[in-house]
Amino acid sequence: MVEDNDMQREENAQIPVQNNPADDTARSVPESASERPLAPMPEGQHGARIGGVFESVSRGVAFDTDVHDGMVDKDCVIEIENFNLWYGSAQALYDNSMGVPKGEVTALIGPSGCGKSTLLRCVNRMNDLIPTVTTKGNMRLSGDDIYGAGVDVIELRKRIGMVFQKPNPFPMSIYENIVYPLRIDGLRDKAILDEVVEKSLRGAGLWEEVKDRLDDNALRLSGGQQQRLCIGRAIAGEPEILLLDEPCSALDPIATGRIEDLIQELKGHYSILIVTHNMQQAQRASDYVAFMYLGRMVEFGPTQDLFVNPHLKETEDYVTGRFG
């Protein structure tokens, strides 16, 4: 992060800025932007991309997220409003606002350390477990306050499924991995548990591979199978949102492909918020993309728009691999 800052400051020092008449929030356009070759833009879209957001960030000046028109009026399962988070005195999220549309896949992208995992963990209040964390702002799950006074965090988390970077099956059988949260909740009926196991493993694309060895220890599965098992465990309680934090980063390309296919099968029935550092994955797997930088939400829009016709030069530079 420090490196990013330094690099940015150095770059900014060399860029003469001018006011951008198209934007009265006083963003500036680096002159060099006009010299760079840009991807062809569809007619009727912005004539030139706006730059200067990173400069605002490095100067600590507030700016509005560039939200594409395509995001307006979406039916959202998660709504995030002016959300801020501090680890001790270090602020990690600044006024983040976005919605996660129902039944679709939304990806969080941005350079390492920009706050993607932090934001994701705020949705199920996992950051509560870190004593130094303080937050300000609102999040809602299907209209219910996530940070309201008196929210039962255990009940809240039952409505949310989460899968992490590294597969983390419990050291118990495949069957027990799926039903463990339900057992904790007091469910004892074997017929119902059997049904949940089959449904969840089918949902996770793992049933055919494991149906004859449900009593095997889950740790004997391959990495890709373990991650699909974790997805099965996450969907066993029919969550309203599935949070995936770089779920493929520990997997080989074939296992990664299977998870990406699975995400396509799960959407519609499930709403998904996924963190990825892989641009191809974001492009293949998501319907919407939010680009984050140093704790700020920079640009948010339909995936195709954000990759083919980003409004901001910074977004273009990131999605085309010029930095990050």
Ligand SMILES: Nc1ncnc2c1ncn2[C@@H]1O[C@H](COP(=O)(O)OP(=O)(O)O)[C@@H](O)[C@H]1O
């Ligand atoms: N538990 C923690 N305690 C203190 N700082 C943290 C903690 N977790 C993350 N951070 C800091 O918060 C910022 C965002 O981190 P993170 O959300 O993990 O980013 P990303 O997932 O985008 O790589 C980074 O500066 C990171 O060092």
Ligand SMILES: [Mg+2]
């Ligand atoms: Mg992360």
